[in-house]
Amino acid sequence: MVRSHNEDSIASDPANGLVVLADGMGGYNAGEVASGMATTVITTEIAQLLAKTQPYQVDPQNKKPIAEKLIRDQMRDKETTGTGIEASLTGHLVFATLHTNSAPESIIRLLDMGMDPFNFSDALLGILAQRLARRMCSCKAPYNPDGAEIKSFLQEYCDELQQTATFKKDPKSAMESVYREWVKNYGNEKGQLVMYKPVGCDKCGGGGFKGRCGLHELLIATDPLKKLIAEKARVAEMLAVALDSGMRTLKQDGMEKCLSGVTHIKEVRSVCIK
DSSP states (O other): OOOOOOTTHHHHSOOSEEEEEEOTTOOSOHHHHHTTOSOHHHHHHHHHHHTTSOOSEEOTTTOOEEOEEEEEEEOOSHHHHHHHHHHHTTTEEEEEEEOOSSHHHHHHHHHHTTOOHHHHHHHEEEEEEEEEEEEEOTTOEEEOOOHHHHHHHHHHHHGGGTTSHHHHHOHHHHHHHHHHHHHHHHBOTTSOBOEEEOOOOTTTTTSSEEEEEEEEEEEEOOHHHHHHHHTTOOHHHHHHHHHHTTOOOHHHHHHHHHHTTSSOHHHHHHHOOO
């Protein structure tokens, strides 16, 4: 799991490098993220990413790190992407957007634009992919799923973990570990998982849904991942390394939001493109 960091990490621990917001649906733009106008979740996730990096400069008087923030709204071609990467390598913190289906796919997309893999791997801090799903109304009804439904739900969640080192070593034990974590985080006082289904009321117009929620996939550019980028490895290899490092895919994040009663599995499946 991605560890939690204080939102103030953006202000107190800035760094030089490249942060990419991958949004296949064209939602928030780079300016909204950099200025703090985007959702709290996005702000928190980027703070987690920046907290893992080192500052470029330190103010000699107050010892606080300094970095100049630049916004590149969308990386469309080699020229715009190259400009952003060059700026990020010269002491700037660059925020940019890219329309792709997932965080790992964004890496391949940028490399296909002609980016030097070594410079790109050095510049990259991380990529945050996002989707919007309908949020269940407060009239939702909790229920205890039976064994078959839990098994199917767990299998669907773990399908994307099959190529990770943990699952390759002992898939049964790894799956049981995921289930125990679910019970710990989302179970009731009896140790049972609780799921929710939409009902419908006057407040939501009878549809069972009201408002939207974000599904997020935060890929942090760790050293093993940077090595794969420099080697122009396949998406599957990068995904496995990112998942081993604690990343949750868009679908996995959505499924956990199902367990917490935020949205429904049908909504998650409809917006998470495989």
